[in-house]
Amino acid sequence: MSISAQQTGQKKGQKKIAIIGAGCAGWSLAARADQLSASRIELFKKQDNHASHSWGFWQMPWLLDAVSQTRKKWNKWQIITHNGCAEHHSATHPYCSLQSDVWIKSCSQKFLSAKTQTSITEVPVRKTEKNRVITSEDKSDFDVIYDSRPPVADTNILLQHFRGLEIRAAKPVFNPEVAILMDFRVSQENGIHFMYVLGYDEYTALVESTFFSLSPHHDEVYEAAIREYLNTVFHLDDFEIIHSESGVIPMGRVSRVDSNPFLLAIGSNAGTIRPSSGYAFSFIQKQIEQFTSQNTNPKSPHKKYDLWMDSVFLSVLKSNPEKAPNLFLKLAKYLSGDAFARFLSGDAKITDYAFVIYSMPKWLFICHAFKVIVGSQKRTTR
Template identity: 40%
Template sequence: QETDHIWGFWDGPNLAAASRLARKRWHSWSIVTGRGKAVLRSQERPYTALHRLDWTAHCRAAASRAGVATLDGDKAATATDLVFDSRPPPVPDGMMLQHFLGLEVRSRRAIFDPDTAILMDFRVDQSRGMHFIYLLPFSATEALVESTLFTPSVCPESYYRGEIAAYLEAHFGLDEFETLRTERGVIPLGILPPRDPSIPGVGGNGGAIRPSSGYAFPFIQKQIDRAIAAACEGRELGFAVPHRRVDLWMDAVLLTVLRHWPERAPELFLRMGRALDGDEFARFLSGEADWPLRLKVIMAMPKAPFLRGLVRLLAGSRPQLTAEAG
């Protein structure tokens, strides 16, 4: 049985089909720390929540209408002209991970602000590394609440559950709630070689995950759209890494800072939230930044930790830059 997840992304021109299937969209989102809060707004680029099973059902139906057969499970060998591999690549020990557990909860009282998504609330335990709560309010009484960490090691399930419960009690006065659904995940934060070098990769196995954020869905759609456009022009069908080299470099420096100085994370993300407007924030996280926007983010950051991070990065292994230039 397929498991369900909520995929989050900022709406964009190539995501119209996904946006139509969205469970909810927020034109306002926030970043919260113990020292302040940034609230960003965008009419053009709302933050969007999509159920995985809704999207896969839509894609299977579209494929069926186009005469495409889908084989599930262990099937006998089938003759093929092209094979692409979307299985997750192996993750080396010590790699930075985004790992989380989320509970979709229901309260008896109206406690959530349904108009504002909380992308990051750092008012939780930071002893294990960068840790925040991600909260998507579907109504005043229902929300997806995730305990999310950026560290090389996954935590026991009891840790995430305890942090979610403590957060809801401390900041919403909620000590009892109904759990409607649970989801969990572990996402490698970096560009990894494909699972099988002899088979071209696609999706997470093709470098689509954004290293600094773990966002994948919009980049997979971009990867697929570009591959189809190239094939329609007579070029060979293939799935390139959908990130620019400069963005991968910036991500690598940020991840180095977060690994070695995770206590700086709340300040860094709050600074970015306060320096950008909602449209700029959505463009930056969606891989659509130009140089003026990149420089705006760089100028908003404290320089010392990033210089130290750059030195550490250059002293170690360089990030793989099999991506588009720019």
């Protein structure tokens, strides 16, 4: 099925562009149709039902459009363990929550009302393994193909896997002024585990059970953990589930789904997921802003030393999962709210890096830095 958009006939360029995949990156790029100097842009969308979910990020200069559409912002956030709580405050970089359906709707309105000729082609699920847009006949149809299909993750890497429930409580228990980004006061038996609680108002919150481990769990594991947490920490057992969301995000090296150089990878397929945190929304917007405004090919939005620090951090976490709660708490305690937001958004200053390094146990990190260097040398000599 092909849905044609408004065609004004006003050509801005001669390029015919295909965008494969209508997720976060595909839609975010499609919304910039008029900046792509193309005569025609076709978005290839898989015929699947994406349930809406929330994207969290810190307000940054490249996110103003997304910030204007957020459901809620928090100027305060916490990291909690059995040993204490770090609370951050930032007036400049509040933590924001954006609903994916709101973002995609606004992107699709911009795409379909662009001056450039735009269309959406729905790809039947059964055809998606060998997508027809990347067959040789189609290659000649397009001058540029952006590929946002999900990447292939290395085996044996940590995964961030989670299930969240948006609930409406029978009594007012949530604090809508403070987002809880990590509360480690939950069982650590099945992997590094914390709760993420976004209180939208005193009654309504997204409560997410998140693990870092090598494989995902059954839905019941996350749901049982959420119920136990709500009961223990909020003394709440009477609530209605409004909506649920879940995901599995690779924390480590990923490879492009298709290495064909004709395809320009974007989004998670181009390594935008920040390995140590699983955050991707902010980096996808940064990547798209960079290459559309500079009229270049997409490149990684991450700095090389951020990726290197992340691999050392992940090596520590993988070998010492029991240390995770205190490492995150220490990191949060040594950084100000602004520095924490900048560091996790890939926009850290030199002084922020100094505090990050200072906050971590030196000997442990030096050992793992060597391990990472030896591992990468082995990979390059193979």
